[in-house]
Amino acid sequence: MEETAKIIWNEIQTQGIRLNIWAYIFIAGISILTSIITSYAVSYFQKRAEEDVIERYFHKTLDRLVTTTKVAKEAEESIHQHFSFIERQLNEFYSPLLCSLKYVRTLGQIRVKIENVVNSISMQEYQRSPEFYDNRYKYDNKQHEEIILPVYEKMLAIFTEKYWLSEESTKEYYQEFCHFVEIWRRFHDGLPGDRIEKLDQREDLLECLENDLTKHLNDLTTELAHKDILLQQT
Structure with a gap:
């Protein structure tokens, strides 16, 4: 701006140009205004370009955040x-199958223990309570039909x-257990005991x-214990 003013002043002095001073002031004002507008325009477009870059970066970051959040929710x-x-x-x-199976197997173990005791008694001991020893097979069959077989039926229904x-x-x-339960059904329906082995x-x-x-119950219980840890990592 100072250079423009100097040039105009030199022309007035050296060439003797007689112009209205207001015309030179007007020209100088136009030059100054043009310079200001140009400077502002350059600054504006630079700032606008920076804002566009920031806006694009923001949208990219937002898209990544949305994608990451979606993936995290899907993982959770x-x-x-x-x-x-x-x-x-x-x-x-x-749990219900294993509990039921342990119950009937416990009854079976008790039956075997009683059988071992009976087989080891003396004749004198037998004579003191012969009815108990003679009726044990009747009791075992009744227990199997009224207690154990219904448990097997319940287990098969769950299975x-x-x-x-x-x-x-x-x-x-599964198929073996179906076969197992069906044979005992037929036994209590009249199938001779000596035929069971042949089946x-x-x-x-x-x-x-x-x-x-037991193995799967323990494995699944252990895996379930890590639920909170996995959720904290997502």
């Missing part, structure tokens, strides 16, 4: 669904209805099934 929902399924496995399948909650290794016992009634089935149920 997946974890909840997974552990909800485990809880159903424990509460509706493994059938909640089959989808069982692990793969447990599923392998391939597996003696170690209950023990193997109990081991499988």
